[in-house]
Amino acid sequence: MRKICGVLRAHSTNPRYFTDDTGKPIYLTGSHTWSNIQEYLGPDPDKKFDYPSYLDWLEGYGFNFMRGWVWEEASYDNVATEKIYIGPLPYVRSGPGIAADGEAKFDLDTFNQDYFDRLRERVVQAGERGIYVSVMLFNRWSTNERPDAGKLAWNGHPFNKDNNINNIDGDPEGLGGRMIHTLALPEVLKYQEHYVKKVIDTVGDLENVLYEIGNEHWEDSGPWQCYMVRFIKDYEAGRLLQHPVGITSGGGAWRSLANQKVLDSPADWISLRPEEGMAYDTDPVAADGIKVNITDTDHIWGLGGNVDWVWKSMTRGLNPILMDPYEPIYGMSDYTVESWKAVNCRDHPTWEPIRRNLAYAKTYAQRMELEAAVPRTDLATSGYCLAQYGQEYLVYIPEGREIAVNLGDERGEFAVEWLNPDNGETVCGDKIQTANEKTFINPFSNAAVLYIARAV
Structure with a gap:
């Protein structure tokens, strides 16, 4: 296990990689799963994710990075066709009144301290294992996706006008919540800023933190994401530590932010999708060092990947990570993507070769003089x-x-x-x-x- 030795920043001579107080390049790689921060396990509110065992498992491969997932909605999602439990959330459910999921309405003016205590505890525990955590702040999949998914995620979102006591309407045009991840709703933005500050106040003193604005946001989210990057940088400018902030794209079929907009953003690190001339699945574009590229199977296949991709990415100067069904997504049997259904389990033969080769690649990265290695x-x-x-x-x-x-x-x-x-x-x-x-x-x-x- 490598000890965390300072906050990450781009390496001065080879900015394809991060470095820390040692001055040595740090090759990031690892596996991430959807329940590693909040419970996201299905309709049983008493079912719990075994986080210590998960960290043991990551450490066993020598992984040093994970995305810390956030789900903005409390119930329902865009996969399962029944009500599921997601929590804790950042806001208390004190009412008065009943939300669309049958539980008490949210008070957006009062934070749920249990959420922030849990977030800090889990990031600290990961840091003790030498694991960096990209703290996800928002998630596009917490808004509506497609009409065949039953009770869609927006039904359980705190910014749904039926779900809060603060008269906040995050969907004035009936787009399933899509507008909350734009700059079109100033009142929503104020709540988002307050929440982001609370997250930074919670984990901003920890050295193993990166921030990710959100997961696979819509194509019109670019100005909002860039605003949030600058907002974080401005807020952290007066603090002891300044952490890297990232923007990720998404699968090209899902109308997410295009690669060029991600590349042109003020983000410190990025994750891109396959596009014409950018075949990150079969022939990855060599990293140019302008931003650290943490290439993720999530934004390339969703649930998928292969050993070829690991080594092609590594030798092109990228930092590859795996979206891993360590804890399978509940309700996937009802979902529309057939190829995802088949592999939605920890022990499917697709996954172990990828995990092992991510670990092999990290071993070679540690042996090499990575500060001088270029694709x-x-x-x-x-x-x-x-x-x-x-x-x-x-x-x-x-x-x-x-x-x-x-x-x-x-x-x-x-x-x-x-x-x-x-x-x-x-x-x-x-x-x-x-x-x-x-x-x-x-x-x-x-x-x-x-x-x-x-x-x-």
Whole structure:
């Protein structure tokens, strides 16, 4: 376990990665699941997520990052067709009056301290394991998505006019709550600002914190998200610690914020979706270092991913993470995306190879002089190469037996190591004395990872 040593900020010489007080690059990777901050387990309000066991499990893989999920609604969602329990929420339910889900209405002027105590406790516990937490502030999936999902999420949202005692109407145009994640509703924005300040007051002294404005927000949310990034930065400017703030895109089919708007934002870190010319699923775009890119299976497949994606992302200078059905989404059997239904369980064979290879990739990142390693599609014939030219190379070979690698102009001795992604087996090749281009033969019958380092 690596100790948390200061708040994250972009590395000065290789801003594809974060660093801390040690000055060393930090390669972020990990697994996240939907119930890791609030309970989001189904219709039984007494069912609880075993958070300590979850942290044990993350630590077992050596993961150092998770998204801390937030759900804005108290009941119903866009997957299950029945009422489910989500909580705690940031606001008390004191009434008077009954909300649409049959429970007491929310008082938006009074925070539920249990929510904030729980948030802090869980972030602290993760930090004790060397795990950074991206604290999600809002969630697009807490507004309505599609009409076949039964009681939709907006029915349980505190900003629904039927659910609060404060006369706040977050849906004046009948769009299922979509407007709350824009700048169109000043009264809603005031409550959001008050809530964000409370979150920062709760966890802003912790070094293992990042902020994420929200999950997969609508295409018209860009100005609101940029406003929130600046709002957080302004509020933290007078505090001891200033944390990285991120904006994420979403699956291209769901009308979420486009990649270019995310790239142009004031965010410190980003997560992008597949678009034309940006095939983050099959051929990831090499990171340019303008922002740290934490590439997430969530915004690429939803529930999905593969081993190829792990290594292609890593060798293109990205920080890959997995949205993991460690605790499955309740009600997925009723959902419309057939491919998600099949894999919505912790032990489905899709997941373990991805988890293991995320861990393998982190091990190589820790071995490398990452401060000088950049994606170089020109140095290996596969096109997947993270390298310090002439010194150190990590190459992914998705197929084929032969791979040619340009080892630089200066002749020297290089150590060679192969990794089999299928089983974690490593094979040390003979040391070589060479310069310029060298052809290597994959010792495995499947994909391989090749690590080459100049002997000291």
